[in-house]
Amino acid sequence: MANFIVGLTGGIGSGKTTIANQFSELGIELVDADIIAREVVEQGTTGLSQIISHYGMDILDSSGKLDRTKLRSKVFDDEQERQWLNNLLHPLIRKQMLAAVKNANSPYVIMVVPLLFENGLDSLVNTTLVVDIPPHEQVARTAKRDGVNSTQVEKIINRQISRKLRLSKADAVIDNTLPLEEVRKTVQLLHSSYLDQASTA
Incomplete structure (x- = not known):
C-alpha cells in the first residue's frame, strides 16, 4: 500500500x-475521482438503484444505464436535489477511492x-x-x-x-x-x- x-x-x-x-x-498509480464517480452508478450498484428509486426509471437510457445528461439537468439548478445526490454519492466515492489507494503498488x-x-x-x-x-x-x-x-x-x-x-x-x-x-x-x-x-x- x-x-x-x-x-x-x-x-x-x-x-x-x-x-x-x-x-x-x-x-x-492514479486514483481518479471522475472514473470512480462513474463506477459507483454502474448497472447493479447500490448507487444506481437509489437514484432510480428517487427519480424513477426514466433517469435511465435505452440500454438501462444512467443517463448522465438527464441527471445533470435535474440537479444543475436545484440546490436541494444536488445536495441529495452529493449525500448519496460522496461517501460511496470516498470509500472506493481509499480502497484503490490501499491496493496501489507505486x-x-x-x-x-x-x-x-x-x-x-x-x-x-x-x-x-x-x-x-x-x-x-x-x-x-x-x-x-x-x-x-x-x-x-x-x-x-x-x-x-x-x-x-x-x-x-x-x-x-x-x-x-x-x-x-x-x-x-x-x-x-x-x-x-x-x-x-x-x-x-
Whole structure:
C-alpha cells in the first residue's frame, strides 16, 4: 500500500488529466475521482438503484444505464436535489477511492479530485498539487472540449472555489500555460520530491 498520497486538483479545463498522465508515465498509480464517480452508478450498484428509486426509471437510457445528461439537468439548478445526490454519492466515492489507494503498488499515489477542497477530500491526502490556468482559458478550453457554450462553463466555474482560494490552499502549483517542456520539468521535479517524502512517510 502507498502511504503517501498527493491530491491533484484544478478548475475545470485546467488540464488535470494531462498532468496526471505525466505522473502515470513515471510509474505512479492514479486514483481518479471522475472514473470512480462513474463506477459507483454502474448497472447493479447500490448507487444506481437509489437514484432510480428517487427519480424513477426514466433517469435511465435505452440500454438501462444512467443517463448522465438527464441527471445533470435535474440537479444543475436545484440546490436541494444536488445536495441529495452529493449525500448519496460522496461517501460511496470516498470509500472506493481509499480502497484503490490501499491496493496501489507505486511508491506514492496521485488522487485526481476536481473538487478536492470543496468536498474536504484534502483531509485524506499528504500534500496538494494544483494545476492552474487563468479563468478565460478555462472557459475557452472547456467550451471547445465539451462542445458547450461559455455561459455553461462559467456557471460550473462559479460552483467551484475561487482561483485565489484554491491557490492559497495548494502545497505546489503547476502553471499549465507554460510550454510543454517546462511543465514536464516541473512534473519531474515534483516526482523526485514526492519520492523523497514517500520514503520517509
